[in-house]
Amino acid sequence: xxxxxxxxTYNRGNDYLRLSIESVLKQTYxxxxxxxxxxxxxxxxxxxxxxxxxxxxxxxxxxxNKIVYHILEEWFLLAKTKYFIWVxxxxxxxxxxxxxxxxxxxxxxxxxxxxxxxxxxxxNGDIIGPYFEEFSEDIIFKPHDFIKCGIKKYMxxxxxxxxxxxxxxxxxxxxxxxxxxxxxxxxxxxxLQYKINEKYQLIIFKELLFYYRVYKNQDSNNKxxxxxxxxxxxxxxxxxxxxxxxxxxxxxxxxNLYKATDISSRWKSKMVSCVSDDVDDMIREAYTVxxxxxxxxxxxxxxxxxxxxxxxxxxxxxxxxxxFWGSGSASDKxxxxxxxxxxxxxxxxxxxxxxxxxxxxxxxxxxxxxxxSSNHYIIIATTVAGYDVYKFLCGKGKIEMEDFMFCGxxx
Numbered sequence: 001x002x003x004x005x006x007x008x009t010y011n012r013g014n015d016y017l018r019l020s021i022e023s024v025l026k027q028t029y030x031x032x033x034x035x036x037x038x039x040x041x042x043x044x045x046x047x048x049x050x051x052x053x054x055x056x057x058x059x060x061x062x063x064x065n066k067i068v069y070h071i072l073e074e075w076f077l078l079a080k081t082k083y084f085i086w087v088x089x090x091x092x093x094x095x096x097x098x099x100x101x102x103x104x105x106x107x108x109x110x111x112x113x114x115x116x117x118x119x120x121x122x123x124n125g126d127i128i129g130p131y132f133e134e135f136s137e138d139i140i141f142k143p144h145d146f147i148k149c150g151i152k153k154y155m156x157x158x159x160x161x162x163x164x165x166x167x168x169x170x171x172x173x174x175x176x177x178x179x180x181x182x183x184x185x186x187x188x189x190x191x192l193q194y195k196i197n198e199k200y201q202l203i204i205f206k207e208l209l210f211y212y213r214v215y216k217n218q219d220s221n222n223k224x225x226x227x228x229x230x231x232x233x234x235x236x237x238x239x240x241x242x243x244x245x246x247x248x249x250x251x252x253x254x255x256n257l258y259k260a261t262d263i264s265s266r267w268k269s270k271m272v273s274c275v276s277d278d279v280d281d282m283i284r285e286a287y288t289v290x291x292x293x294x295x296x297x298x299x300x301x302x303x304x305x306x307x308x309x310x311x312x313x314x315x316x317x318x319x320x321x322x323x324f325w326g327s328g329s330a331s332d333k334x335x336x337x338x339x340x341x342x343x344x345x346x347x348x349x350x351x352x353x354x355x356x357x358x359x360x361x362x363x364x365x366x367x368x369x370x371x372x373s374s375n376h377y378i379i380i381a382t383t384v385a386g387y388d389v390y391k392f393l394c395g396k397g398k399i400e401m402e403d404f405m406f407c408g409x410x411x
Contacts, residue, residue, distance in 0.1 A: 003032035003098060004079035004168070009089035010065055013044035016090040016213065018051075019125075024087065025054060029098040033058060035078055040065035072188055073175055079168045088162040092125070094209040101165040104205055108140075112170040112200035113193065115159035116209040122280050123215035129287045129301060131212055132157045139204040144241075146197040151238050151250055159202055161189045163210040170200055191237060214302075253384050260386035264406045271310040271401075279305035282341065291336045304334060307405060308341045314402070319344050321375075325351040325389050325404075326382030327364050334381055334407040348376060353385055372396045378404035 005024055009017055024034055036049050038061040049059055075086065083105060085098070097116065104114045118131035133156045141149070146158075174195040178188060193202060235251045242250065271277075282305040286292045292301065322338075324331040327350040338345055350364040357364045378398070380389050386406060393404050 001031050001033060002082040002102065003029070003165075004081045004084040005032050005034045005098075006037065006075050006078060006084065006086045007035070007089060008037040008039055008068060008075065008086070009041065009045055009049075010039040011041045011043045011045060012089045013041065013046075013048045017045060017048050019092050020087065020089050021049075021052060023092045023095075025052070026095050027098045028096050029102060032056060032098065033081065035060060035075075037075065038062065039068070076166075076175060077172060079166075079172070082168060083165050084168050084171070085165045086162065090213045090215075091162055092121070092211045092213070093163070094211075097163075097209045098165070100205070100207060100209060104203060105165065105167060108201060108203055110201050111140075111167065111203045112174070112196035113159060113164050113166045114203045114205065115164045116205055116207050118160050118163055118210045118212050119208055120214045121211045123213065125211075125213075126280070127211075128214065128280055128283050131160065135204075135206060138206055141197060141202040143197060143199055143201065146202050147194050147238070147241060150194060150234065151242060151246070157204055159193060159204060160210065160212060162212070164193075166196075167200075170196055174198075191233065194234070194237060256385065256387040257383060260383075260390060260406060263387070263390060263400075267401055267405070268306065271306055275306075275309045275313050277306055279309060282309065286337060286340065289336065289340050292340070301337065304337050304407065305341075307407070308337065310401075311342055311345070311405075315344065317344055319346065320377055321346050321348045322377040322379055323347070323349045323351055324379050324381045324407075325367075326380065326385075327352050327355070327359050328382065330383060330407055331379075331381035334379060338379075345377070351378070353382075353389075367392070372398070379407050380404060381407045 007020060007024065009020075012020075021036070034054070034056045035058045038045055038049060038059070040062045046061065049057075072086075076084070078084075083102060085101070087093070100116065101114050105111055108114070117135075120128040120131050122128055135157050139157055149158075171192065174192055175188075178191060178195055196202065235247070235254050238250055239247045268277075279302065283301050286301050286305065322345050324334070324347070331350065335347060338347075347362065349362045350359055351367050351370050352364050353367050355364060356366045356369070372393075378393065380386055380393075382389060390400070390406075394400065398404050
């Protein structure tokens with residue numbers, strides 16, 4: 001037996017648990033032990049689990065709910081096989097997932113983990129769109145490559161936690177090496193990926209085999225919490241690999257993104273109070289546009305869809321001129337969506353905190369030279385400086401949401 005499967009669940013008896021269990025049991029690769037951990041459920045979860053009499057299932061029950069990331073290491077140490085995978089209780093996956101991941105790990109003996117391409121599904125199981133931006137071939141992060149991408153905060157494609165298969169010896173060795181001061185009751189799965197990449201490859205292979213469910217109030221739908229973790233924990237980890245100057249710069253970027261997302265999350269509540277947050281149809285329509293599929297992840301499209309719905313509410317069919325603050329890739333992605341859904345909005349230029357010049361035939365104006373008395377709507381399309389731009393615009397008397405808005409890079 002080469003594989004251990006770990007599925008943790010809490011109060012999913014009435015919805016997705018059966019689908020997730022059956023996704024495991026219907027795999028073409030069948031030689032595994034299957035731990036199902038009932039994390040203190042108070043619904044009919046235990047009844048659902050006991051419907052399955054498969055001898056490979058090992059049932060563990062907690063009397064009370066425990067914070068997952070407090071005990072994740074304990075679960076990972078259950079594995080006594082060559083490989084293991086920790087799956088969630090609300091996702092589904094292709095029947096060949098285990099077979100293909102084992103094949104990749106067998107062929108790449110220097111790899112510590114492997115993951116497939118992923119798409120998002122909604123609460124009804126309908127496909128929403130691709131999870132990542134388009135990539136054309138397998139991605140192999142050599143030792144330290146993944147860490148470098150994390151430091152630069154440039155990661156279009158990454159191993160998605162519940163789709164990852166680990167080489168057990170490497171993952172457990174790396175867990176022991178993680179300094180406990182870096183993970184005080186927060187997620188250690190991302191930190192584990194970085195730790196593995198200190199010595200080993202990480203591989204993402206181009207086969208769509210995993211379907212990640214996205215819906216309201218799901219446990220992992222907390223980008224703000226994850227960014228706080230990014231600020232507080234990974235910045236300390238990265239300190240081991242960069243100069244003090246680079247560390248300060250990284251921590252400032254992480255803090256800026258955290259604060260911008262905090263503001264954007266507050267805006268989201270206001271937008272939802274004005275318009276419905278049911279945007280699945282808009283997202284599916286967006287992916288009929290080739291440039292959207294090429295340039296944008298579902299997360300970006302989903303976040304922008306709600307903003308575009310709010311902009312329709314704010315402006316109706318009135319013609320509106322707007323500028324981007326930021327002239328990088330975020331503005332390119334957002335413009336494709338605005339052109340499709342908001343044809344009454346016309347881009348007239350760019351603001352940039354550092355450079356001036358021209359892009360796509362439009363002027364890039366330094367912020368120190370821009371006329372902020374104009375009535376152009378401003379869309380902030382800079383991740384690194386988003387919070388600083390927010391403070392600057394508020395200082396200029398601009399009203400948040402009415403005069404400016406973050407683009408979809410934020411939650």
